[in-house]
Amino acid sequence: MTTQPSDTSGQSIFLTLARFREVGITVFIVLLMILVSLRSPNFLTLDNFEDILLNISILAIVALAQTMVIITRGIDLSVGSMIGLVAMMVSFVLLEHPEMSPWLAVLLGMLIGCALGCFNGFIITVGGVPPIIATLGTLSVYRGAVFLYSQGTWVNAFEMPQSFKLLAKGTPFGLPNLVIFAVVIAAIIYYFLNYTRPGRDIYAVGSNPAAAQVAGIRVQRTIFMVYVISGLLCGLAGVLWASRFEAAQTNTALGFELQTVAAAVVGGVNIFGGSGTVSGVLLGALLLGIINNALTLVRISPFWQLAAQGSLILLAVIVDSMILRRLQQTLSGRKTA
C-alpha cells in the first residue's frame, strides 16, 4: 500500500484507547469510593464489600445476558418478568417437594427460563417482530403469568427448605455461593464470547448483519440463541433470587430490566450493537452496586435516592464519553500532523 495511516505510533494509541474504555469507568469508581469513604468510615470495610458483591451478583449475571442481546442490536426487556415467573414457579414446586435438591431447583429454573427465552427468540426471528416490541410484550405476558400461576399469593421464608436458602447464602468456599455463581457465569461467558465461534458470531451479527449473512453466518440462528441464553440465565437468576430473598412475590424483580441495561451501557456496551466486553459490564454492575450502597451509607434521604442514583449513572456515562471523545480528537490530531 502507498498510504499507511496506521503506523506503529497510531497503533499504540489505539491500544491505549481500547484499554482506556474500561479505565474510564474504573477511574470513576475509584473517585466515587474515595469520596464516599471520606463521608462514611463504614464504607471501606470487608463486610460492606461482601454486601455490595452479594447485591450485584444477580445483576451481573443478568446484565451479561442483556449484553449479549444488545451486541446483536437487540434488547431483552422481559428479563425482570422471566426472573419473577421462574422464582414463583420454582418456589411453588418447592412447597410441594421440600425434599428436592437445590441443584434440581436450579436445573428446573433454567429449563423454564430456556422455554421463555425460546418464545422470545421465536417471536423475534420467525415472527419478524422488532426485539424491543417483542420483549415489551412478553414483559407483560410473563408478569401476567406470575399472577395467574400464583393466584396473587406468595411464598414466604418459613415455607422454604433450609437447603434451598443455603444455595445463595452458603459459604463453603469462604465467599457466599451467590458471588461464586456470578464469577463462574462471568468466566463462562467470557470464554464463550472470546474463544468460541458462536460467541464471535454474536459480535459479527451485531457489527454488520448484512455482511454476516453474506459471510455464511446463520444470523437468525445467532439472534435466536442470544434470547435463549438470556432466558437460561434469567432462569438461574430467578432461582438465586428466591433463595437469596427467601421469598417469591408477584413483584419479584419488577423493573429489573432497566438496571441490567444501565449496567451494560455504563460498562461501555454500544447500545447500537457490535461491541461490549464482559469486564466492562462487570465494572458497570459494580458501579451501580457501589452507588446504591453509598447512597444508603451517606444517608441520602430515601426520597432522593432514586434521583441521585440516576444522576450518578448519567454522570458516569457523560464523563466516560467525554474522555473517549478527547482521546479521539488527540488521535486524529496526531494523524494529520
Add this chain to the structure above:
Amino acid sequence: MADHILSMSNIYKNFAGVRALQGVAFDLYPGEVHALLGENGAGKSTLIKIITGVHQPDDGDIVLYGEPVKFDDPRASQRQGIAAIYQEPSLFPDLDIAENIFVGRQPTRAGGQVAWSQMYHAASELLNSLGVHLDPRTKARNLSVAQQQMVEIARALSVQAKILIMDEPTSSLTLAEVDDLFRIVNQLRDAGTAIVFISHRLEELFELADRVTVLRDGAYVDTKLISEVTTESLIQMMVGRQLSDLFPKLDVEAGDIVLQVECLSRDGAFQDVSFTLRQGEILGMAGLVGAGRTDVARAIFGVDAITGGRVIINGQPVTINSPQQAMRLGLAYVPEDRQHHGLVLPMHISHNITLPILSEFASQGWLDTGQEQQSATEAATQMEVKAAGLWQRVRELSGGNQQKVVLAKWLATKPRILILDEPTRGIDVGTKAAVHGLMSQLASQGMAILMISSELPEILGMSDRILVMREGRLTGQFSRTEATQEKIMLAATQAVEQV
C-alpha cells in the same frame, strides 16, 4: 484453453414480478479475468448474487467444475471456492482485520477454542502475500476504503477461492490504489484464479480483462474477447442505441455569467479552482472519484468553509456560510448520496419536496398545508414522479423515482443556479433519459447548471462546456466540440500542466 470452471445458462430471476434476469448465460475459465458489463439495473448484481448463493435462480442451469450445482445460501457457494467482494462494504467495523478475514471460520484448537495467535499469524501471512502492511489487530473501522478492500481480498484468498467476484472494486479508490489492486488481480490470475470483474470504467476493462460479457435490461447481449471490441462497440452493446438518442441536450444561447468562482481553495480538498457559469449553460465537471469535485460543490453551497478565493454571483462577490444563505442567493445543490443527504426516507413525498421551502408556507409559525400541497404537486408533476400518491413514503420508491423527488425538492426552491452531483447514478436508463430531458429543458428556460458526473458519455452528451478535475485541481477545460473521451480521461488521470 482449459475446461470451464463455471458455466451458467438460461438463468431467469424475478423479484416480486419484476424481471431481473431473463435467459442470461455466463461462463468462466480458470486463470482469466472476465468482465461483466452493463448499465445500472442491467442485472449484473443479481447474476453475481446467484453465483454466490445469496439469491436462487427461478430457472436455469449452473455447472461448476463439471457438476450441476444449486446453492441454497452463501455458505454453500463459499465451500465450493467462490468468494465475492461486494460494492457495499461487507466488513465488520467492530472486529479486527484478522477476524474480518476469518469470520465464521476462525481457526480453532481441538475442542473448538478459537486460536487467536494462529489467526493473527495466518492473517499477517495473507496480508504480506498481497504486499500489504497492516497490523491484523487493527479494527476495521479504522481502515481506509482501499485498505478495507485489501482485507476483503485477503478474505477471498483465505478460502482458497477458485472464483473471485469483484463488484466495482475501483469505484472509490485513488489511482495509486487502483494500480495496487490491478497488480494483485494479475497475481491471482497468474495463479489460476478465475476472476469476475465488474467496473463502469471501460478503460480499466481494456487494461485488465480477457473477455467481456454484456447484459442489458436483464437480458444477455453477447460475450466477446476484449481484443474484438472497442469502447464504442461496448457502449453500443450496453445501451442498445446511439449515444445521441440518450442525451437530448438542446443548444441554448448562453446568457450572462451568473456564477463566477475565482481561485477557490479549501485546504486538504482542492486548490485554485476558477470557472464561470452562464445562464442556460450546462457545465460538466468530470474527474475520478476523490478528485475534489464534490468538495468544490459543497464549498460553493456553503456546507464546507473555504480557505481561499471568492465566489461571485450575478456580478456581486458573496460570502456563503450556510446552505440557507446559498438558497436565498438562488443556488440549489442536489447531493450525490440521495439516501443520506438528499431525502428523509420515512417521510412522504410531498413533505420531502417542501422541506427546504417550509418557511414560505408558514405564517406566525403555522403551516398553510393547502399551499404546501399545491407547491409539492406542481414540482412532482413537473418531474413526472411515479408514485401511488404524494402521501407515499419515499423509502418505498425506486432509485429513479427517489432521484426525481430530490430534483423536485430543489426545483421547488426555484433556483437560478442548480448544482447536480452525479444526477443519474444508480438509476435505470429510462429515468436517466427523463432526468436528462429535464436538465435540458431547465437550461433552455435559462437555468445555469453545474453537473458533476463520473460517466463520460453523460458528460460528453449533456455538457456545453466541460471542466476536468484531478487531485483537487482543475486540469482541463474543453468546449462541447473539442471534448473527447480520451482528452477527458487524460486530464483526469495524468498530471497535465495547469490550463
